[in-house]
Amino acid sequence: METARKGELFAMLRTEERKYTIADIEALPEGKRAELIDGALYMMASPGRKHQDIVMDLAYLIKDHIVQGNGSCKVYPAPFAVFLNADDRNYVEPDISVICDKSKLTDKGCSGAPDWIIEVVSDASRSMDYGRKLFKYRTAGVREYWIVDPDKERVTIYHFEQDTMEEYGFSDKVNVGMYEGFIIDFSGVGLQ
Numbered sequence: 001m002e003t004a005r006k007g008e009l010f011a012m013l014r015t016e017e018r019k020y021t022i023a024d025i026e027a028l029p030e031g032k033r034a035e036l037i038d039g040a041l042y043m044m045a046s047p048g049r050k051h052q053d054i055v056m057d058l059a060y061l062i063k064d065h066i067v068q069g070n071g072s073c074k075v076y077p078a079p080f081a082v083f084l085n086a087d088d089r090n091y092v093e094p095d096i097s098v099i100c101d102k103s104k105l106t107d108k109g110c111s112g113a114p115d116w117i118i119e120v121v122s123d124a125s126r127s128m129d130y131g132r133k134l135f136k137y138r139t140a141g142v143r144e145y146w147i148v149d150p151d152k153e154r155v156t157i158y159h160f161e162q163d164t165m166e167e168y169g170f171s172d173k174v175n176v177g178m179y180e181g182f183i184i185d186f187s188g189v190g191l192q
Contacts, residue, residue, distance in 0.1 A: 020041040063075045074099050076109075096118040115143045168186065
């Protein structure tokens with residue numbers, strides 16, 4: 001009888017995974033970063049130099065295009081808080097977020113889905129960027145999602161509204177779906 005009770009208790013403990021909230025993100029020690037997807041907490045590693053070069057180049061090119069075209073969308077590189085579903089169980093820090101609906105912007109970040117998200121893959125983020133985030137971004141209402149993979153020298157673009165996917169190499173010129181006539185030449189991105 002005692003063994004049966006221990007087995008029941010163990011099964012109960014295994015099925016009761018802790019669900020984290022935004023309060024847990026806010027309580028992290030200074031310098032620690034994490035993301036929250038459906039209440040599961042994922043610690044984030046510091047990005048490398050090549051990663052940061054790519055993020056900065058792309059953010060600059062996007063912001064410049066928006067400014068030159070007198071656009072109203074805002075561009076934010078990480079760390080930038082995105083409360084993806086406007087709830088307390090989903091919090092991400094995409095490498096680049098482009099938000100066109102300014103009503104989503106708060107002093108804390110973005111409440112809801114950005115229009116365009118770019119993630120630059122690292123070894124630590126590979127399964128998250130290609131898996132969990134792909135699904136979450138699609139279901140949250142992100143219009144366009146780019147996965148930039150420096151190791152594979154590949155850019156994968158998901159146009160969720162059209163339900164299409166395209167792949168490009170780092171030597172290609174890539175059309176930005178959100179902005180007609182905006183082309184990013186990847187041969188010069190992140191080479192500094």
